Structure formats: structure tokens, C-alpha cells
Amino acid sequence: MSDTASTAGKIQEYLDDNKLQPTLQVIINDLCKQLPSDAFGYLVNQLLPKCAPPQIDKLVGREVLDSRANPTVEVDVYAIVRDKSRLIARSAAPSGASTGSNEAMELRDGDNDRYMGKGVKRAVDNVNTILSPAVARANPTDLAAVDDLLCKADGTELKTKVGGNAITAASFAVAEAGAILLDLPLYKHLANVFYRGRDTPKTYRLPTPMVNILNGGKHAGGNLKIQEFMIMPNADLPFTEKLRYVTQVYHHLGKLLVSKYGVSAKNLGDEGGYAPPLDNADEALGMIEQAISAAGFTAGKDIFLALDCASSEFYKDGKYEIAPKKFLTGDELLNYYEKLVNDHPALRSIEDAFDEKDYEMWKKSMERLGDKIMLVGDDVFTTNTNLLSRGINEKWANALLLKVNQIGTISEAMNAARMMFEASGQVIVSHRSGETTNSVISDLAVATGARFIKTGAPARGERVCKYNRLLQIEEELINEGLLEK
Numbered sequence: 001m002s003d004t005a006s007t008a009g010k011i012q013e014y015l016d017d018n019k020l021q022p023t024l025q026v027i028i029n030d031l032c033k034q035l036p037s038d039a040f041g042y043l044v045n046q047l048l049p050k051c052a053p054p055q056i057d058k059l060v061g062r063e064v065l066d067s068r069a070n071p072t073v074e075v076d077v078y079a080i081v082r083d084k085s086r087l088i089a090r091s092a093a094p095s096g097a098s099t100g101s102n103e104a105m106e107l108r109d110g111d112n113d114r115y116m117g118k119g120v121k122r123a124v125d126n127v128n129t130i131l132s133p134a135v136a137r138a139n140p141t142d143l144a145a146v147d148d149l150l151c152k153a154d155g156t157e158l159k160t161k162v163g164g165n166a167i168t169a170a171s172f173a174v175a176e177a178g179a180i181l182l183d184l185p186l187y188k189h190l191a192n193v194f195y196r197g198r199d200t201p202k203t204y205r206l207p208t209p210m211v212n213i214l215n216g217g218k219h220a221g222g223n224l225k226i227q228e229f230m231i232m233p234n235a236d237l238p239f240t241e242k243l244r245y246v247t248q249v250y251h252h253l254g255k256l257l258v259s260k261y262g263v264s265a266k267n268l269g270d271e272g273g274y275a276p277p278l279d280n281a282d283e284a285l286g287m288i289e290q291a292i293s294a295a296g297f298t299a300g301k302d303i304f305l306a307l308d309c310a311s312s313e314f315y316k317d318g319k320y321e322i323a324p325k326k327f328l329t330g331d332e333l334l335n336y337y338e339k340l341v342n343d344h345p346a347l348r349s350i351e352d353a354f355d356e357k358d359y360e361m362w363k364k365s366m367e368r369l370g371d372k373i374m375l376v377g378d379d380v381f382t383t384n385t386n387l388l389s390r391g392i393n394e395k396w397a398n399a400l401l402l403k404v405n406q407i408g409t410i411s412e413a414m415n416a417a418r419m420m421f422e423a424s425g426q427v428i429v430s431h432r433s434g435e436t437t438n439s440v441i442s443d444l445a446v447a448t449g450a451r452f453i454k455t456g457a458p459a460r461g462e463r464v465c466k467y468n469r470l471l472q473i474e475e476e477l478i479n480e481g482l483l484e485k
């Protein structure tokens with residue numbers, strides 16, 4: 001057989017294998033019936049579902065900065081789409097300051113010549129040399145499968161080989177890429193992942209924001225030991241109104257602080273809340289109550305209060321240093337919280353009231369306060385299902401703070417959310433104090449149906465982008481008739 005004849009044979013075989021001629025014939029017949037205004041657009045739309053599924057080509061890591069001027073890991077996802085590799089999405093990992101000891105390990109270089117040892121070049125290398133080959137050829141729209149590959153590439157529960165920062169950035173970026181490739185908003189894509197493609201709810205709800213308007217502890221520089229003083233708007237309001245209510249209170253609090261303590265009281269802490277020179281929680285809650293009234297709202301009706309004590313940070317040798325040089329036993333601290341709840345009836349949630357290993361006090365606090373308020377486990381659970389299942393059995397808390405980077409991947413964090421929902425507890429999806437301008441957690445909160453989100457003050461770009469994303473989602477859900485009534 002001549003060369004020309006064999007080439008012609010191969011071409012025919014290729015056309016036959018791909019059923020090109022009959023398929024095109026059908027599409028062109030339809031086109032002729034409909035005569036759409038954009039003929040090529042029509043052809044593309046008909047052919048797109050017949051294309052090969054996308055495949056991850058590679059992940060590319062990069063060292064970028066977070067909101068606290070510390071390096072963090074960013075990951076680009078390249079996928080082969082229609083026979084060509086292209087950049088589909090990118091995202092980055094957040095970073096905490098008051099971290100639980102059971103959190104996934106944040107891999108930092110420890111090279112003091114760069115960023116005071118906080119560089120993440122090794123984690124970036126691990127993205128390029130370990131994670132990228134591990135997920136190559138996987139379908140980026142199957143987040144659960146890709147997250148599984150990421151975990152297997154590390155092989156440790158706390159991600160000590162590759163680094164939790166590398167893995168979270170990769171999981172976030174692949175989630176974004178999957179949504180783009182499926183042409184779905186991220187919250188819908190994540191809802192399908194959360195419900196494993198079965199019984200995905202027909203409607204969605206938006207979370208109530210727990211807005212950190214006054215910063216203490218490690219996020220500020222003063223004497224206030226409790227880390228976060230938050231306000232929560234009435235859960236029945238539309239999200240747009242919730243955001244307006246809390247933002248107006250935030251402005252009034254700023255004004256009040258300036259009038260009482262001078263302009264520097266309006267300086268902001270790491271999460272965008274004010275960091276005034278206050279000494280105790282009672283005073284801080286009192287100022288916030290005044291701000292709520294000044295804004296024309298009623299505490300306990302329009303706006304509620306919440307604390308994140310991050311108490312592991314002031315726990316030492318069995319005592320809690322609730323104010324400088326003022327040490328309390330666990331029982332005394334519980335009495336102190338109970339008094340705060342009685343004196344400030346709008347106070348409805350306390351996070352990390354006790355040290356992450358002081359389980360006896362967690363149990364006692366549930367017995368005393370568990371019916372009245374949310375007792376939220378952050379460092380005590382670290383979004384880890386092993387700790388969470390113990391905590392649920394032993395009744396440590398009635399709410400879970402969910403931070404993806406405490407465990408590694410979005411899929412693992414979703415396992416924790418499912419477990420808490422099954423135990424009839426609340427889930428609060430949370431940012432970290434060191435953030436970037438991605439808003440994955442907003443979509444994640446909507447996807448899982450979490451009733452709360454914690455993402456700082458309504459100020460500073462890395463916080464505001466999460467709130468603004470929720471405004472966008474709300475508008476879209478209303479337009480599509482998909483907002484839960």
C-alpha cells in the first residue's frame with residue numbers, strides 16, 4: 001500500500017472512531033432548523049459537552065504575602081481543556097496566630113535571613129514537586145477525589161510532610177478551578193461536593209455574620225486578654241440588612257472609642273476590629289452595647305454579642321490570666337463567664353472559653369451554659385473529626401468553628417461539618433487572622449448551610465471581600481428564586 005493510501009486510511013479511521021461526520025451532520029441539521037443568530041456560537045455549545053473531560057495538567061506554587069505581611073502559599077491550577085493546557089484558577093492559604101496544637105502543620109522555612117524564618121519556599125517546592133505530580137491527570141471538577149490525592153501525597157494526618165499551607169492552597173485553587181470548568185458558581189459546586197451529588201438542597205441560605213469589631217489578645221497590642229468581641233445581627237434579617245446593621249454599629253463604636261480614649265483608640269487589630277486600650281471584657285462589652293444604642297438598634301433584639309476568648313493563649317500552669325497578673329482557676333473563669341452572660345443578656349456565644357485540653361471545664365461549661373448560649377470549639381476541635389467525635393460524645397461544646405487550614409483540605413473540613421450537623425450542633429465557617437483576598441469560605445458557608453460565618457470586621461480588603469461575596473451570592477439566589485424562605 002502506498003504512503004498516501006495508508007495516511008488516508010488512518011484519517012478515515014480517526015474520523016470513524018470519533019464519529020465526527022455523523023455527529024457534525026446532526027448538529028448542522030439542527031442548526032439549519034433553528035438558524036440561530038450566532039452560528040459558530042451554536043456549534044461550540046453543541047460540541048462542548050462532547051469534549052474530553054478536563055484534566056489537571058499541573059499545580060504551580062508561589063510565595064505571596066498575607067494580610068499580616070507574612071508569606072503564604074498560592075497555587076495556580078493548570079488544566080488540559082480542549083487539548084490545551086491553560087491556567088484555570090488560583091487561590092492561597094490563610095494563616096492563624098492563635099493556633100491549636102492539633103492543627104495541620106504550617107510548613108515554614110525557618111531561614112532567618114528571609115522573612116524572619118517565615119518564608120514558605122519549601123511548601124511551594126512541595127506543591128511543584130509532590131502535589132502537582134500526585135494530582136496530574138485527575139479531573140479538577142471532582143474535588144473529593146483530588147483532595148484525597150492531596151492527602152495521600154502527604155500521608156500524615158497533620159500534613160507534616162508537605163505542609164498544611166501547601167495542601168489548603170491547592171484544595172482552594174482546585175475548588176475554584178472545578179467551579180469555573182463546570183460553569184457553576186463556587187457555592188453550587190461546593191454544595192454538590194458537600195452533598196456528594198445526592199440530595200443537594202434546592203434552596204440555599206446565607207450565614208449570619210459574627211463580626212469581630214473589637215480586637216484583643218494576640219490580634220491587638222493591649223491588655224485585653226479576650227481575643228475577639230463580635231456582634232451578630234438578628235438571624236431573621238436578609239443578609240444585606242445584617243451587613244448594614246453591623247457596619248453601622250462598627251462606625252458608631254469607632255466614634256465612641258475616639259471620644260472616650262482619643263484617636264489612637266480607633267487603630268485596627270489584625271482582623272479589622274478596633275484595638276482600644278481597654279482592660280477588661282465587661283468594659284468592652286459595655287462600649288459595644290453603647291455603640292449598638294447609638295446606632296439606633298437594640299442589643300438582644302437587633303444585635304447580639306459573641307466572644308472568642310482564645311483562652312489557650314492565656315492559660316499557663318493550670319491558671320487563666322484573664323487580665324495582666326490576674327489569674328483564675330477554671331471554675332473561677334466559668335463563674336466569670338456566667339456573670340458576663342447574666343450582666344450582658346445579649347451575649348449569646350463564647351468560643352474557646354477554656355484551654356484546648358481543659359476538657360473537664362469544657363464539659364462543666366456545657367452543663368452550666370450549654371442551654372443558654374453557643375459554646376464554640378475552635379482550638380479544642382481544630383476541625384478534626386477524631387477530636388470532634390470525642391467532643392460530641394463527651395459534650396464539650398455545641399458548636400464547631402470550621403477552618404479548612406486547621407485540617408488541610410476542603411473535603412476533610414466538610415467531613416467535620418457533616419459530623420457536627422449530625423450531632424445537631426452549629427457550624428461556624430471561619431477565616432484566619434492572616435488572610436488573603438480569596439473568598440472561598442463565603443461560598444463554603446453557603447454550600448454547607450452553616451448558620452454562621454466569622455470573617456472579621458467590615459473593614460480591610462481581605463475581610464470585606466468575604467462579606468461582599470455573600471452580597472453577590474444573595475443577589476444571585478434572589479434572582480434565581482433559590483434563597484431559602
Ligand code: PGA
Nearest residue numbers: 095096097098099432433
Ligand atoms: P487565628 O484567630 O486565625 O489567629 O487562629 C481566629 C480565631 O481564633 O478564631
Ligand code: ZN
Nearest residue numbers: 308351352378
Ligand atoms: Zn478562635
